[in-house]
Amino acid sequence: MTENILQVSHLNKTFHFKTKNVKHANHAVSDVSFEIKQGEVFGLVGESGSGKSTIANLLMNLESVDSGQIIFNGEIIAGTDSKNTFPYGDIQIVFQDPRSSLDPRMSIRQIIEEPLKFLSQEKRSTLGSSENILKLIRAVGLREEHLDRKPHQFSGGQRQRVAIARALVTQPKLVVLDEPTSALDISVQAQVINLLKSLQKEFGLTYLFISHNMGVVKYLCDRIGVLNLGKLVEVATNEEIFNRPTHEYTKKLLSSVPTMFQEG
């Protein structure tokens, strides 16, 4: 029996805002519960405004939880009864657009080493050893000489490789991938997906893969949760979602995807 690395229960997040003195509330995430097992690739799919990225932000402690709980590796890290200690380095994230998620003034080496700042001195020196960094840059398909360059000298696909190396430097227990290939061309997307898949196998990584691209999700994810307007409408295995979707919204989402291989 594999353990749950992450357990999200009854998570809620509402954004309040005011226009012309009228109060509005946007229930970005309402009563969302799911769990991710060790070594699993869990997909979250949904359209814009469905709450995908809000969930990522809540997991990363970039937003505070209104109610509900996030239990990571046996500890309550957010929500009811939490000690408000974020497990820095154990949960890492890769964002959608590597053009904006890498600091243009930092060298690739500085970018990759940055997450180590939050770790203990001991961990920092082992994980940040030049040997380790070298191994990492090669694992993501880049070369040693790339370490001293700056982000603008790289293509979109290469920058995303750097972002992946930055996420992996702390040897995280969970990697949140928020639309990591949406800003890339088809042929580059294939390279990055292959990289993510190989790394996952090689290091036994656990991914939370957020995407609106059903093709990518179908290829990468073991289990999938479908979000609609902040609610998780269906959670099932890859096979069930794509072959026997039960919820109406899942069916609608799947039928809207234009594919090349059905008669149009």
Add this chain to the structure above:
Amino acid sequence: MSELVLEIKNLSLSFDTQGASASILKNVELHIGPGEIVGLVGESGSGKSVTALAISKLLPTQITKFSSGSIVFNGIDILASSEVEVAKLRGKRIGFVFQEPMTALNPTMTIGKQLFHVIRRHSELTKTEALAKVRTALEEVLISKPEVVENQYPFQLSGGMRQRVVIAMAMAANPTLLIADEPTTALDVTVQAEILNLIAKLAKDHGTAVLLISHDLGVIANSCSRVTVLYAGEVVESGIVSEVLRKPQHPYTQALIKSLPDIADRDNLLETIAGEFPDLRHRPEGCIYAPRCPKKFEACEVRPMLRIAKDLHSVACWAAETVEK
């Protein structure tokens, strides 16, 4: 076939800046008939948008050098026409829909007013007639409450609704050609399906020729009758959609389709294209795709011209006829 709406022949152009010159399009061929939806597909930097802008003479004149070819729209030679003459075509005979509807609309003006201006600019209608036309134009893009929407500002509408408004504007003067440059890329899939259906319906009802530019092969497959595949500013393959996508002849098209995760076996890695996109400042003499091509042989040192492989299916590859037979 004298009644083509658009015919691009042998079009080559480069961007010249400060001594450096980049060859952006090379010998591009494309034609669209009335009521036909033709797809233009390619990755970033392949020249899709440049082609669209060239048709309407919207490329920066200081740096754009046309080195060969012609663009004929409804019998009018665009490259030989003056800026004033082409300006008269834009919006009236050639409609545009761009990727991001928020930036295509004026944020400070109501939808009705923007549409009103477009209609007045391109027709002889009186104010009252134009106001009535605003209503019908919105109805035609299947906006259910036009009387509400015409008094709203762009920010009050969803992405899909905004794109409908942009399409209404592009279609208001009943153009003969509609250029839709990635019209659904910024939209969700469920909305994308609605917008693509709408474009297809309008093309059918009005006999409008549509150039649909997209990087998404799925979108092309579902909306277009013919498709042209661009790679680094060259047409590598073109033909009927079902032929090109089901039996691709060019190694690039084949690789592009295989790199899609949609139908891939989960146990294997995706097929990828080796190497990198060529530097367009130094376009190779031979086949543009040869440096990345697994089927490369001696002949590829000479640039292959677009040849007809089968009915209406043409391909620029020396290996095309010997393989896949």
